Amino acid sequence: MKLQPLEFEKPVLDLEAKLADLRSSSAANDINIEAEAAKLEEKLEKTRHEIYTKLTPWQRVQIARHPARPFALDYMQLSFTDFVELHGDRLFGDDSAMPGGLATIGKHKCTVIGHQKGRDTKENLKRNFGSAHPEGYRKALRLMRMGEKFGLPFVSLIDTPGAYPGVGAEERHISEAIALNLREMMALKTPTVAVVIGEGGSGGALGIGVADRVLMLENSYYSVISPEGCAAILWKHRKHAPEAAEALKLTGQDLLGLGLIDEVISEPLGGAHQDQTAAVLNLRLAVTKHLDELSEQPLEQLLETRYAKFRKFGEFAGA
């Protein structure tokens, strides 16, 4: 897939184009340009480094939403092996915005579920842009419970702008579907790992995100509200989204600093879509490491630690 450049990546692209130009003209005219090409290459590397190591929160949000990024199913098929998809919530339907099933990662057989986006309009209509209905959350709970029954850990891959705000979703109680997962995941008798791979949009993300370990990819975000939504309310205009992204403290590093997540998984320079193989490997190593640690713990300790971890979230005074 052709990578669609983001606005702040323009300097990198310009240099890449210049370099390609130089190469092709040298080939055509048989001139030796090695010295100049080397200089350009050096400059390109420097520019890349400068841009990609100093990404602002808003730039990370844009990378998190990049359509060429690996999506949940890519990880399920590549970071995991032997993925078997299982459909349906046994109540109403199957939610294509949240595929899941059985898969193996490292030595761990587990149940896995994630929000799935599409890369083009047709696929996005099928996947509902990664916004799940209640059926998705109920399928997730069904899979978790099945895993609990058969001693399989549960892994979730979070990538959603939010749970779907639609008539059907409300009629079938999206609120309750999410709430029930929050309550049940806290007491699930099996190790759980959640990874934010792209967008961690509010309750829709948390609905499969209460886990023993919560990890975030370097260029993902996790927030109580989208930067645009926050800007519209607090700055009275969506154009202030970059400031809102800053204020919300939504990047992996910020949340690690606040103690709300356990690890930031690094991405290839410029984002997971620049080198999918590396991204897929990084996720596999991180999830495997955490499952290795968690599967060593006695169940009682696991549940106590999980409860204590979420229990301590909150900052207040006067008590």
Add this chain to the structure above:
Amino acid sequence: MSIFSRPSFYSDKKRELPTGLWQKCPACSELIHNLELQQNFRVCPRCDHHFVQPATERVEMLVDAETFEEHDANMVSVDTLKFTGQASYTERLRSYQKKTGLKDAVLTGFCQIQGLKLGLAVMDFNFIAATMGSVVGEKLTRLIERSTQERLPVVIVSASGGARMYEGAISLMQMAKTCGALSRHSAKRLPYISVMTHPTTGGVSASFATVGDVNLAEPRAMVGFAGPRVIRETTHQDLPAGFQTAEFLRDHGLVDQIVHRKQMRETLHRLLSYLHNIQ
């Protein structure tokens, strides 16, 4: 610019009502004196429309006299993220504290209802739309944990605009925290009754408010995950009549019963006397 301007039949001066003395019922337009409204539990005497009721008044209405022992009365929010928008979080907190006389958006404590002891929480929509930040999450969690400890039922009267944006992902995590505490309460076979009042939305509806053993709601209360404007803009769909009202949710299977405010105390007691085994 039009040549003919519309003649004005009305004087420019609006008939001014002394503010704070009278309220107009949004349902039937009846003018009601504030004192009368308060004495009628903030229910319109003409059409039964349920106004937002301040938490202190609701506690007084629900519990046996002199039995409410408030918990964590001095807990206050802090601006961990140093949130700067158009107004800083600290300023906003201060102005709402002044306006409402409350420290934050929920009152919690042990009390008795017709002699039955329980843990009660009441949210107050007048305080930053009763959004849930750390204080709301922590006070609720402590109440649920203490009730689990003392083997008491829990009743939470919700009203909320959702999670409190100013506390970022910390506020989001309060949803998990409160639901986690409920999971332990439930595992001890202790009853939890959720009472949804107008409006109960967003992160509060998507956490503790919708997972009661029994879910009650006040008449015509708006309850839902997403706001109707967001749904209309996302789906370009007309919303069904009565969408996201308590009655709609009863008909769609989420709410067990719609209960008039004046019958709430009696109903809670009746339900708990079935569900709660006092050994």
